[in-house]
Amino acid sequence: MITSPQVLDGRLLERLRGAVRGDVVEPGAPDYDEVRQVYNAMHDKRPAIVVRAVDAGDVIATVDFAREQHLPLAVRGGGHSVAGYGTCDDGVVLDLGRMRGIRVDPRARTAHLEGGCTWADVNHATHAFGLATTGGIVSTTGVGGLTTGGGMGHLARRCGLACDNLLSADLVTADGSFVTCTPERHADLFWAVRGGGGNFGVVTSFVHRLHPVADVFGGPVFYPLDAEVLRRYRELVAGSDERLGALLVVGLGPPVPFLPERWHGRPLCGVVTCWSGPEEDDEHIRAQLAALGPVIGQHLGRIPYPLVNTLFDELVPAGLFHYWKGSFTRGLPDGALDALVEYGPATPSVQSVTVVFPLDGACHRVAPEDTAFSYRDADYAIALSPTLTTREDCETHKGWVRAFHRALEPHAMGGGYVNFMDGDDQDRVRANYRGNHARLVAVKRRYDPGNLFRLNHNIAPCGIAGPGRR
Known part of the structure; x- marks a missing residue:
């Protein structure tokens, strides 16, 4: 049900406008519906105001305003929060999108x-x-x-x-x-x-x-979804130079020209490669990837590093509906590989890609207590998500990702990566x-003793986590 957002006192808003250089956007403004949107369309919130900050002074004024008026405060950078923490109902959204110097x-x-x-x-x-x-x-x-x-x-x-x-x-x-x-x-x-x-x-x-890092040897290579391919991938990462980035993906064949049409929409796995070592080793990397299993499509070559960072962009543009779960593993246990093979064929859409991130090498050379990120003994992080074009389809397929996640749990490390957590993971x-x-x-x-910054995977000052806990 769509409800009307809270209307703030006009005098308060005028005082806030006088304190910021950026825009203060209220409900009813021509651009309100545009500026309240976030990447994950599951979160269709209606804030009382959106402040489009242009500098640190605007940020200070907005934080002061939200605290003094006892309003929920959502902070938005790129807006990609899976759990939708870049927006809120009846509160203040602090949008940093204009601060991009x-x-x-x-x-x-x-x-x-x-x-x-x-x-x-x-x-x-x-x-x-x-x-x-x-x-x-x-x-x-x-x-x-x-x-x-x-x-x-x-x-x-x-x-x-x-x-x-x-x-x-x-x-x-x-x-x-x-x-x-x-x-x-x-x-x-x-x-x-x-x-x-x-x-x-x-x-x-x-x-x-x-x-x-300038140019890299990179791109995707696709294989049939088979446990033996996954085991060889595991061996490749464990024995490879740290300059080899190699994400494992499991899902349905995308409609790309280098993948035969008969594989479009069919279950497969792939390795998205980013070799940042010397060019003379490119063909050796290509041979190692070919040895993982039958190659059904590939698009490898020397490319600028920024291009590697865009390979998923067209597949998952803003405005789709997402629901996520995440796990860490030591190695990639056979049970985890079995779960990938079992649940991969039921992937609900081409956009719903399961991604396995290697976390060894330089990640292991930082002690668990040296940063708040504690999983320095994890070798992989796994991200699961049904990503659909309608809210109804995403709701329908939450059961798939929850079952997938339960199947991984006996082979995982207990917690998960906060950026792969959805709103029900507090x-x-x-x-x-x-x-x-x-x-x-x-x-x-x-x-933050008053827990002003609580719209997140909250570390409450009382030590007891909970949605919106103060």
């Missing part, structure tokens, strides 16, 4: 990024200097949500997670303070934002470490952070 320092190999940047923005700016850092696998994903959640991507085995490459961050905390955190300054907050999500403030800018927050949870609660209590 970037400054690359090629000598220091760093990038200064405003809080609303997407990975497409970052990759475009850094590639001009032959540099890159770990980002997501969909270019429209926001830097903020991905980095503060941990941050997996094609370069993770070589360069570590996105949060491992974070050198400093500017935040606006719940009391409206502007804080720069580094390993030396506000070190507790710097530790917490590297995996603890949006629980501690609004990150208005990041400084990321960059690595010398009871998993403690397990997601394991031994780091108590320390995160202490940081939360220091910087």
